[in-house]
Amino acid sequence: MADQPTATERFIQGILPENPVYRQLLGMCPTLAVTNSLMGALTMAGAVGFVLLCANVITSLIRDLLKPHLRIVVFTLTIATFVTIADRFLAAYLYQMSKTLGPYIPLIIVNCIIICRCEVVASKQSPGVAAADAIGQSLGFGLSLASLAVVREILGTGALFGIRVLPAAWPDWVIMVLPPGAFFTFGLLLGCVNWFTARRDARKQA
């Protein structure tokens, strides 16, 4: 296992070099659907982080017992359990937020970021590495969602966290908080990230 990345490497990779949204283009459903407000995006990122951490640690603990052809069943079972716990918890303590996010919390079950991390990291490495990887990936996911949500909420409603930040003269671009705005914003931000990375790499080579 000497060639496997260490816990620190896994943690750092998750934030930008292997960012789940901007690099791996995984988890598009919540990325596009819940980023019309920053509060919703952060709640979603928190829920995904909780599920990812629990699923990664449990999968890592039982990794020697996994049979190759039954591993996906075990991943899905573990993920579904923690998603249900997160969903009930939100409904009990953040009732309004759970109504806003609606079906997207149960849909974390099919979020491919989590099953991808279980497959790539947790089923091969120790619980410590798996936990570090889960935290890194969750931070990367949270930052990506927050970046989209900040742009969309400010341009779409002129406010952030529901507090007005743009002058009243700003004509709220309602389309930014509607589904098309998600695609515009994501496309532009993804382009920016790729452009900066390409420029940095070119400088390194020069």
Next chain:
Amino acid sequence: MDTQNKQKTGGLKANYLVQAWLVIFLAVGFGVALAGVQLALGPVIEQNKLNETLARVPELVLGSDLAQKMAGENQHLEIDARQVAVKKAGAEKYYGVYEATYKGDRKGWVIKTKGQGYADTIELLLGLSPDLGTITGLFVLDQKETPGLGAKITTDAWRGQFLHAPADQPLVVVKTGASKPGEIDAVTGATISSRSVTALINATIKDLRQPLADRPADTGKGGNANG
């Protein structure tokens, strides 16, 4: 016999159930954990839903101005929650009915009702005057109509049309320019959502007119759920 089986199936190790012991074990363990979570959080979630409804009752019965004034003077309506069953086409339909009283006087009714919208179930709170003659308020508890079109049924402007509408005749949805009392303007581009809400209100009033009119103005009975 045993050796024959081994040859045919590859022995005990190839048995699906044995191979899946981990899956079965985890499924049972997770099932127990989820049951525990549901036991612990279920009542909290139910209470959240009830609180959301109860918080809306004063505004739906008295109108927002008077409701705010009462809240400002720290006075509260007494709310009596109950289930009313209506026999309809062989099946029983249940409505959540909240009777609002103040110092023994009935101030009005709030009814929780749900039905099919354009996209998914729409859940409404409908405020009615004590004599069931007038609609005193409408609130959309839950809907998944198209954002930007059908979702406009939740706006104050659209819901406001139902204020003071007569409840003794069915409401009618018109596409442009409601002119008579009892006419409701459809949301542009969302006629089906508008019709669903209006039809739901009409059906609810029709179903409950008799059961509620028969009820004497008694309070004090049942669980008083005033805040």
